Amino acid sequence: MGSVCRVVEMKLLQSFCFFLLLSVVSPLREVPPSSCSAQIEAIINLQLQHNSSGIRLPLHHPQSPCSPSPLSSDLPFSDILHHDSTRVNSLLHRVTTSAASIPLFKGTALGTSNYVTRINIGTPSKPYTVEIDTGSSLPWLQCLPCKRYCHRQLDPIFNPAASSTYRTIPCSAAYCSALLSATLYPSGCDSSHTCTYEAGYGDGSLSFGYLSQDTLSLSRSVAAFPKFIFGCGQNNKGLYGESAGIFGLAKNSISLFSQISPKFGSSFSYCLSSRSATGYLSFGGYNPGKFVFTPMTKSSADESLYSLKLSSIAVETQSITVSEESPSIIDSGTVITRLPEEVYSAVRAAVVRAIGGKVARAPAYSLFDTCYKGSAAEVPTPEVAFVFGGGAVLRLPGSNVMFDVHSGVSCLAFAAAKGVTIIGNWQQKTFDVVYDVGKGRIGFAGGGCG
Numbered sequence: 001m002g003s004v005c006r007v008v009e010m011k012l013l014q015s016f017c018f019f020l021l022l023s024v025v026s027p028l029r030e031v032p033p034s035s036c037s038a039q040i041e042a043i044i045n046l047q048l049q050h051n052s053s054g055i056r057l058p059l060h061h062p063q064s065p066c067s068p069s070p071l072s073s074d075l076p077f078s079d080i081l082h083h084d085s086t087r088v089n090s091l092l093h094r095v096t097t098s099a100a101s102i103p104l105f106k107g108t109a110l111g112t113s114n115y116v117t118r119i120n121i122g123t124p125s126k127p128y129t130v131e132i133d134t135g136s137s138l139p140w141l142q143c144l145p146c147k148r149y150c151h152r153q154l155d156p157i158f159n160p161a162a163s164s165t166y167r168t169i170p171c172s173a174a175y176c177s178a179l180l181s182a183t184l185y186p187s188g189c190d191s192s193h194t195c196t197y198e199a200g201y202g203d204g205s206l207s208f209g210y211l212s213q214d215t216l217s218l219s220r221s222v223a224a225f226p227k228f229i230f231g232c233g234q235n236n237k238g239l240y241g242e243s244a245g246i247f248g249l250a251k252n253s254i255s256l257f258s259q260i261s262p263k264f265g266s267s268f269s270y271c272l273s274s275r276s277a278t279g280y281l282s283f284g285g286y287n288p289g290k291f292v293f294t295p296m297t298k299s300s301a302d303e304s305l306y307s308l309k310l311s312s313i314a315v316e317t318q319s320i321t322v323s324e325e326s327p328s329i330i331d332s333g334t335v336i337t338r339l340p341e342e343v344y345s346a347v348r349a350a351v352v353r354a355i356g357g358k359v360a361r362a363p364a365y366s367l368f369d370t371c372y373k374g375s376a377a378e379v380p381t382p383e384v385a386f387v388f389g390g391g392a393v394l395r396l397p398g399s400n401v402m403f404d405v406h407s408g409v410s411c412l413a414f415a416a417a418k419g420v421t422i423i424g425n426w427q428q429k430t431f432d433v434v435y436d437v438g439k440g441r442i443g444f445a446g447g448g449c450g
Contacts, residue, residue: 054264054284055222085367085415088338091135091305091331091422117281119247120217122163125224128155128244133333134435136248137182137255137304138199140207140231148208148235154242160212160232168194168232169211175229175254176211181304182254187211197231199246205238207231207245218260225263229254249332250304251437257283266438270332271448272429274399279449286434291443293436294388297328305329306435308442309389310421313343315350316382328421330428330442336367336403337424338417347384351401351412354382368403368411376402376410386423394444400427 120127142150144159160166176195179187188196195211209232216228249257264284273279297307310328313320326340358380362371372379381398403413432448
């Protein structure tokens, strides 16, 4: 999960730049700037043709030659898998335990999300690099004067005193009361009756500060959002890389998605691209004809998560049933898909049978217990398909089933979890995914981006 993301200002666009934090083994290759500009312009042209009422933003893999912030090549992949496991443990509490009984040391998301973006806050507007995650709600930024501690970040730390539109939120405000559902921590109140927040995460990361409001800007072509609610962090410790904070897309009234939905509508979509292409994140209208949909389901534990029903998994002609009692969520911040233990065992056995002795086995790697000698492109991987409630089918190519862990070795990109399915971002790669909260459905479409 965790990573350091170094983001430089893009003069070409005043827009989001998201990065999928996954380890890869090959070096970056040089690509002419004109090629990257053409990819980004194509994304914007699609926005103008199909979604004039919303906003479509370029989305980059961190080791894409077009990425303005390549992922550090010396980051051990085992570290990413370790933080991914820690995040999953936190999600398991949220999915399987009622909100009232979740321990307060468990937060809403890990501090190392898989995406970062450039947003603008304040008057005058200043840009900041923040992590974004569908499993997180509270938006927060590090703020001066950093009364306790601020980690190093790429951008200058936000200075509330320099913004003419900055205000703190009083303890009596409804948003202050909403913090418990957004962070799983109760709100606080200081001596001046200013609402305080506390966000704690499963790996020990934390943020503490004042609940605040200011003007949010996404791009020059979209009107700003005044009185945007966010946390102004005065004590921030953990695995945040050099980002300025975290902004969430979860189904909570305080999340980024919920606060901007009155303008763009109650849906957003994205495509997570490979290194050779440019993906996107879009708020607003979309073309429903290209998607197959599955209903969102209700969770008795945490309604802010995006729940759905995974009915079965097909490995070639074998169908493996997923229990009706097993909850399922889709999460952009989890890298590797988790399956209930008995389902994972059956999927692993079916994949091993299909591959047979065509390639040699390799030793286990971190959480991966099924590995082969050869890259993901070289291993003859069977087709794996997710079958969701309502009949939606997501057919995974081999590149979404196997994962290159280091040169010459690839592993089955699934892991076991106790009674829960979490659809991670590796299996979502190159698909269009739409979250239509208004109509209570999640859609999938192939060929979204390369």
